[in-house]
Amino acid sequence: MFENLSNRFEEIFKGLKKTGSIDEASLDSAMRDIRRALLEADVALPIAKRFIEDVKKEAIGKEIIRSITPAQMITKIVNDQLIQILGSASPEFQINDNQVSSYLFAGLQGSGKTTTVGKIGNYLKSNYDKKILFVSLDTTRPAAFDQLKKLSELIDVTILPKLENQMPIDIVSRAKQFAELQEIDCVLYDTAGRMNVEEGLMSELSLLEKEINPLETILVLDSLTGQEAVNVARDFAKAINITGSILTRIDGDARGGAALSMKYITDCPIKFMGVGEQVDDLEKFHPERIANRILGMGDIVTLVEKAAETVDQEDAEEMAKKLQKGEFDLDDLLSQIRQMKKMGGISGMMKFIPGLSNLSDKIPQNTNTDNSIAQQEAIILSMTKYERSKPKIINGSRKKRIAAGSGTSVSEINKILKQHRKMSDMMKKLSRKGGGSIDPNMLAGQLGSGMPSDFFKNKF
Ligand SMILES: Nc1nc2c(ncn2[C@@H]2O[C@H](COP(=O)(O)OP(=O)(O)OP(=O)(O)O)[C@@H](O)[C@H]2O)c(=O)[nH]1
Ligand SMILES: [Mg+2]
Structure with missing residues (x-):
């Protein structure tokens, strides 16, 4: 299933892996390859274009998580986009529990x-224990009834007996009466196909649909016909109210164009796929699983998801290391202010400092400043990179410039600088002492002066 596409993706990702770090040029060339692969898979052009645009947008805005290679990150983004175009969450196949459920199959x-x-008869019978009735509305070929009859015998369900020369519309009313008398749960109507979509087929279907009033009108499409299947779906949708499609012969479909284009072009969800000729060769259509089959990279996707979960923790650990070495500059203070809530404040970081972890939940809440987080951010952002890494060089004239740039006053700048100094001094002291004899109230008092008001709020 989808081997060609799968192989192409494998090559593309192999190429990306080799490049190590990914720059715009290598990303561009990978995207060109993906676009070509999609088109070769018979995916509609607007979808291929949109796919590439979305992947690029995601990739450019994305911060690469540590412990993940850029290639792995791109794999995850491509995976997510694949799921998106396959239809993310496919709606369930409807079943009524209290009244007869009718299903019309067209194609x-x-x-x-x-x-x-x-x-589907087999699926409803074995999974839901439903009493099933098969009805053949295909009066065009004498063998059509016999084919359905064989299937009904195979899975041991009832088939509406044949009456010679009855019109499909009259068969429907007979089926309804039969279903009521026999207390049938699900009636499955098989219809006649035509070589092409044409007027006669459509008007007959539309009449049958009105007469049956089905719970689901299922369009059966041959996935091997690729784009053509999508066009067929569009034409059928003009005449009848399709509630879902089933793609058959997925087992022989190396390309996957129909599956990838259907939802996007027709907005018609794929509910099942046929993966062989036997009655149990039917699978629910799960976009995540299909994406995984196409990319064959489920392990990388899980890895990236896990890494994204731990990234906050890594940030906290890294900050703790800097604090211990006394390498805490104003850039760190800025990112700390920004991440304060996420990380659980100082106490969140203290958990990673040996000897301090036991104190982290004893620090009382502190609210002794009215400096807003936004203002503190603005001040630090008005400093040059050099000033942020070497706060000691910030003299009077620099302070004036920073105050003007951030719309604050020199005294606000002093406050922040003092706050930074205190924090780094104290952290140095703490890590020397190992924290064992520190009074948490004293610690909070020290840290608190000049801290943003919600600095401590989060965790304790
Ligand atoms: N490999 C494979 N073959 C399938 C699948 N679904 C159907 N077939 C085969 O496709 C052929 C046609 O299937 P039918 O169910 O008779 O198709 P139909 O739409 O009812 O055909 P008409 O009634 O003539 O319009 C048969 O040989 C089936 O065994 C599938 O999912 N995989
Ligand atoms: Mg048939």
Whole structure:
């Protein structure tokens, strides 16, 4: 299933892995390859274009998580976009519990309608213990009834007996009466296919649909026809109210164009896929699983998801290391202010400092400053990079410039500088002493002066 596409993706990702770090040029060339691969898979052009645009947008805005290579990150983004175009969450196949559920199956000739009726009958019977009735509305070929009858015998369900020369519309009313008398739960209507979408087929279907009033009108499509399947779906949707499609012959489909284009172009969800000729060769259509089959990289996707979860923790650990070495500059203070809530404040970081972890939950809440986080951010952002890394060089004239740049006053700048000095001094002291004899109230008092008001709020 989808081997060609899968192989192409494998090559593309192999290439990306080799480049180590990914710059714009290598990303561009990978995207060109992905676009070509999608088009070769018979994916509609607007989808291929949109796919590439979305992946690029995601990739550019994304901060690469430590412990993840850029290639792995791109894999995850491509995976997510694949799921997106496959239809993310596919709606369930509807089943009524308190009244008869009717299902109408339509599609072109040879698309797999009759086989699919057998499969769905089997699915409803074995998973939901439903009493099933098969109804053949295909009066065009004498063998059509016999084919459905064989399937009904195979899975041991009832088939509406044949009456010679009855019109499909009259078969429907007979089926309804039969279903009521026999207390049937689910009625599955198989219809005749035509070589092409044409007027006669459509008007017949539309009449049948009105008469049956189905819970689901399922369009059966041959996935091997790629883009054509999508066009067929569009044409059928003009005449009948399709609630979902079933793609057949996925087992032989190396390309996958129909599966990838269907939801985007027709907005018609794929509910199942046929993966063989036997009655149990039917699978629910799960976009995540399909994406995984196409990319074959489920392990990388999980890895990236896990890494994203731990990234906050890594940030906290890194900050703790800097604090211990006394390398805490104003850039760190800035990122700390920004991440304060996420990290659980100072106490969150203290958890990673040996000897201090036991104190982290004893620090009382502190609210002794009215400096807003936004203002503190503005001040630090008005400093040059050099000033942020070497706060000692910030003299009077620099302070004036920073105050003007941030719309604050020199005394606000002093406050922040004092706050930074105190923090780094104290952290140095703490790590020397190991924290064992520190009074948490004293610690909070020290840290507190000049801290943003919600600096300590989060965790304790
Ligand atoms: N490999 C494979 N073959 C399938 C699948 N679904 C159907 N087929 C085969 O496709 C052929 C046509 O299937 P039918 O169910 O008769 O198709 P139909 O739409 O009812 O055809 P008409 O009634 O003539 O319009 C049969 O040989 C089936 O065994 C599938 O998912 N995989
Ligand atoms: Mg048939």
